[in-house]
Amino acid sequence: MTAASATTSFAARLPARRYLVALVIAFWAAGWVLLRGRDTLALGGAELTPLHSWLNAAMDAIDDSRNSNPIFLYFINYIRLFLDEAVTFVQALISQPAMDRPLPVLGWLGVVGLATAIALLYGNVRVALLTAAGFLSFGVLGLWQESMDTLALTLTAVALSLAVGVPLGVWAGLSDRFHRLVTPVLDFMQTMPTFVYLAPLTLFFLIGPASATVATMIYAIPPAIRITAHGIRQVSPDTLEAGASLGATSAQALRHVRLPMARQTIIVGVNQTIMAALSMATIAALIDAPGLGQTVLKALQTLDVGTAFNAGLAIVIMAVVLDRVTSAASRRVEAARRAGRLRTVRGRRLEVAGVLGVAAVLGYLSYTYVWAAEFPIEANLGSYVRRAADAVSLWAQDNLVAYTDIVKNLLTNGLLNPFQTVLAGSPWWLVTAVAVAVALLVGSARAALVTAVGLLLVVVLGLWQDSMVTLASTLVATVLVMLLGMVAGVWMGRSDRADMVLRPVLDAGQTMPAFVYLVPILGLFGPTRFTAIIAAVVFAAPVAIKLVAEGIRGVSATTVEAATSAGASTWQLISKVQLPMARSAVTLAASQGLIYVLSMVVVGGLVGAGALGYDVVAGFSQHQLRGKGLAAGIAIVVLGIVLDRVMRAATQRADQAAHGGSHQH
């Protein structure tokens, strides 16, 4: 009953709020008409503010003190040595000639055997077969060594990320204070563009595997911490109380209750850590990280789409294999926990011994014999893949360009340009005031405060106009992502066949390095902001689609049946039952989609988006612009945090309205 009354009271307030938002927007439009072009804080491509010069000087100072500073001499140098050794060791095992041998310790047969064995022991037969096929395909694509280099770097970075991230995640799960402290740091690590810290990293960790590992870890640790903390937190208080009443100390509770119950979630964290690490393969190649990323970047220099696609395909396959194996492992853990122990310990031991025995035999063969060590060249089908990709890319660029041009012009002139004109053409104080008011109306006072501080910070950074241009593109891209997310997500959520067809495509969209498809989309859309939007949509839509589909599938079957038997048409069923009930999944999709779009801002800078993305790229390329590049990186982080907090506050408000205000989170 309280719920009902709260809903009515909210419903009574809702229209007023909606009118207020409309009023604020109208006020903004009027302000734009009167004041456009004033106080827009434009800054030319090569112009710097004093802050940018100061940042430059500060970075130079750090650079100069490298040989005398004790932190470098005694601390960072040892970390670097350790990281270099760790990566080199794994490389010696699977990818690089080592220990006075012309070949690595394990040849292809050994690696395939070992990987398959692990998939079989921790997952199931299906993923084991997938693993064997996937690993063999690296050789078939003619990229065995490159793939193993990427795998070596990824695995080392993942192992270290987990070693650091899981304990911190447990701590964040147990302590609210630490959780509050670490969250903004993780936001920062995930949204700060890698290009900003790539060059400085090589000053600290030198050029080589150590820098590449650190760059990867910066991006891969946050999911490990976040998801572990989430797992620890979601253990039900009842279970913990039961433990406490039996006299368990908090350490015992952690070991025997929290950690086992959170195990499945932690494996999901492992999965996400692996995906994040792998997504750095191409970027890390900019500082000489070995592997498939090198192949992609080299191919890009000569616009060789085929070769880039071939290597990108290997990365996608690696991602899919690692994803399916860890997901299977997580399901297995969950099933084992639910069912208790099914098999005897002895049975399991026999299985482990048998499988590892076979793997060991294969490993020995590949250690000893050339045929099992070097992948046979005759089996190389890479050239066919390359030629096919080339042909498709060329055909599309020649034949579709007339249509894509129309789409580009329509969306740019109809949506992007007007939006950007209003955002970047209004005085900064007007935009800030409007944004704060909207945050207050749809979100909370807290969100309004974050918005105010964030936008003022952007002004201080000297990149107001560039930030607004980037913001306009970002929001348009997010709208497109959500359109796709709703349409494809609903389809996928309602049909298993659609799921089967779409899922591999989505996986490819998420894990194929953007550098691979830059040339064809540039050919289709030219170097424009719209091309950048397309790249962002390709990367971000899969996440949104998957989350929406998950939500639709989560709507209880009985509800759907009830609606169907009440005579609801398919359209009514979707719009009146399934989508509203999956609302929290849809809002999650929107916020994740937005973050993913923001993470493509820099790639956008490479294809004509200009603004913040270009500032970051230019900062990476030109000495005197690196202070500005750093400022642009911070501006991207700030935009991300502001949008995220406003969106979260709005979701919370909507949730409270839907659950009658009784829902506490």
Add this chain to the structure above:
Amino acid sequence: MSVTRSGKVRAAVLVTGAGLLLTACGGAKVGEAQPAAGGGGAKACGTVNLAINPWVGYEANAAVIAYVAEKQLGCKVVKKDLKEEVAWQGFGTGEVDAVVENWAHDDLKKKYIEDQKVAVSAGPTGNKGVIGWYVAPWMAKKYPDITDWNNLNKYASLFKTSESGGKGQLLDGDPSFVTNDEALVKNLKLDYKVVYAGSETALITAFRQSEKQQKPIIGYFYEPQWFLSELRLVKVNLPAYKEGCDADPEKVACDYPPYELDKIVSKKFADSGSPAYTLIKNFTWTNEDQNLVAKYIAEDKMTADEAAAKWVADNPDKVKAWLPSS
């Protein structure tokens, strides 16, 4: 259920494993009969760390130098794929010995050669760099007077795009190259807007599509560049460069200066007396030479090593002149 299934699989794996073991007998063993590597008789050279900046012309220089150093001087060459900024940092940290095609970079020279004194110049590569504004060949044919900057405003409306806000679009590319284009547009009073494509990839794709679709384009480009052998872009003549006309970046109203591309090496490497240093110092060749090797790599899809081997075999005299006299 799952036990019996995985049992079957296990059996199958065991059988194939045993089968493989049988067929393996008599295969060649790893590490047997290694070919002797490296040329004998050369002076001790040691390891050379060669930065590879990300463009094909650079790679052509590096490929030939690396090939000669390895095959004729017995050096071990380690190639490191790095952008310029990062490569120069490597002089200080001792991770990079040589950069073998440098485009001016006065700021980096000041920092690493003059201030930190960790790098020194190793003389010109012989290649002449040109930077400027280019149009696709079909445009130069259709509008012959477009190559004179005075006529650019006449054609500005041709170059309008969704990005240029009603003006003509002047496309800029890779931010690694110094550009004065915004100042140039302003000071020459051109009705154009500079649009930043952001990468060489974007620029080349745009020129390619321009020629194919007959879509007007004007943009920033440079030579030597492998793409020019695919599509000979036509340079637009800006007011001629005179010494000092680009002194104030705000007031530039003249063309870009001609660049003498040069080589930079780390101080340590220069003082080491390595024969590879002498090779790098002596290395010079022409734009045609570089374009040829770049074409082998970019269009004939040879590896850097194959391309170098072919060129070195065809030009023994040039190579001989670079080698240290022993």
